[in-house]
Amino acid sequence: MSKGLKQTKSRLLILDVLDKADKPLTAEEIYWLIQNEEDPINLSTVYRTLEVFLNKNIVQIPLMKDGNKASYILNRDEHHHYLVCDKCHTMIKIDFCPFDEFEKQVEQLTSFTILKHKLELFGICPKCQRERK
Amino acid sequence: MSKGLKQTKSRLLILDVLDKADKPLTAEEIYWLIQNEEDPINLSTVYRTLEVFLNKNIVQIPLMKDGNKASYILNRDEHHHYLVCDKCHTMIKIDFCPFDEFEKQVEQLTSFTILKHKLELFGICPKCQRERK
DNA sequence: ATGCAAATGCAAATCATTTGCATCTAAAAA
DNA sequence: TTTTTAGATGCAAATGATTTGCATTTGCAT
Incomplete structure (x- = not known):
């Protein structure tokens, strides 16, 4: 190991x-x-x-x-985030992440050294939208 | 109330x-x-x-x-995120959020209706950097 | 094969949060 | 204003996820 x-x-x-x-x-x-x-x-x-x-x-x-x-x-060591349905809790992976630029801005603004970020999106999945659950 | x-x-x-x-x-x-x-x-x-x-x-x-x-x-009802120091847990507020565009892309890609997101950044704050804690 | 530091099982401890129940209180009704 | 009552509170005990102490076992370096 x-x-x-x-x-x-x-x-x-x-x-x-x-x-x-x-x-x-x-x-x-x-x-x-x-x-x-x-x-x-x-x-x-x-x-x-x-x-x-x-x-x-x-x-x-x-x-x-x-x-x-x-x-x-x-x-x-892939970087991605999850999108979670508020109704049925379906969870799907989002494979892209556009936040490198944002992190640089925040580093300049705050003098933190940024090591990682966590992002999660919440919404309603297509199935639940159709079923109006 | x-x-x-x-x-x-x-x-x-x-x-x-x-x-x-x-x-x-x-x-x-x-x-x-x-x-x-x-x-x-x-x-x-x-x-x-x-x-x-x-x-x-x-x-x-x-x-x-x-x-x-x-x-x-x-x-x-303000939208902002937090930046947390991994060492001393100092927590500071970040007042801007550039993710509207990203959300639109994800909506198109996934057909989810996105209601909200949570983002958190982790790193080392300036004080802890100096003290090499 | 042997020795030892690290890993494991088990039971008990910890600690944030929740809950049951008796009592109290804000605010609706009289 | 007084009465009524559903909702709010205090207190102590319960819950449930996670951690820990300790005795035992097991990888793996020598």
Whole structure:
């Protein structure tokens, strides 16, 4: 395993689950998905692993929360954002991001060094518009 | 009090504290700020009031969290974003937002109707840069 | 193979937030 | 103004996500 981490079964399983996921997963969701696999793994381990992965920048927590639980995604070093439907919570990825220029302006204005940004868009998806939900 | 709410001392105090604040406040910060004022008020009341205010759109929760506590700001119907220092959590308001054009593009691309967006920038503030914390 | 630092399981602790319930109070009705 | 009552509050206990202490296990460097 990269970044000076021991390669353990739990960590590989968690990475695998996150890799296959098509949406951000909570610690508990990861936990249950792994129960369905071969070897059980403790919920504390999931939390501890996710924290290590966060520190190593292997995973990220996007802005949206599922209730008050944090969700995690693999950091694929692609930069993108999510668009979330307020009605049905459909979540789609937006693959472009025009904010480099904006960040430069803010850096000049504030003297901060900007490291990252999080953006999320909320609206109504086409399906819900049709169904007037 | 507007929006069909009873005008109570707690609610007026909470509104006042939020109005005077120059940054998002957690429920507990609001609670302590009010202890310093004349009349004490219960922490549950702060939480309950904030929830009512949220539903009435009188306050909003910006994206950033102080640790894992939610922060609240008065909804002033101004649109702006926050810049947060990763080290000392200093939080400053950015008063301009260039994303209308971007939203239009995303609407065309996805057929979503976009209602709002949340953006947050993270970096290191000038003070922490100097102190190399 | 051996030793050790790091990882894990388990149970208990933590901490923000919520809730049940008895009491109180703003404001509508009389 | 007094009465009425739905909604607001205080208090203590419950909840639920996340963290932590500690004993045990396991990668992996020697």
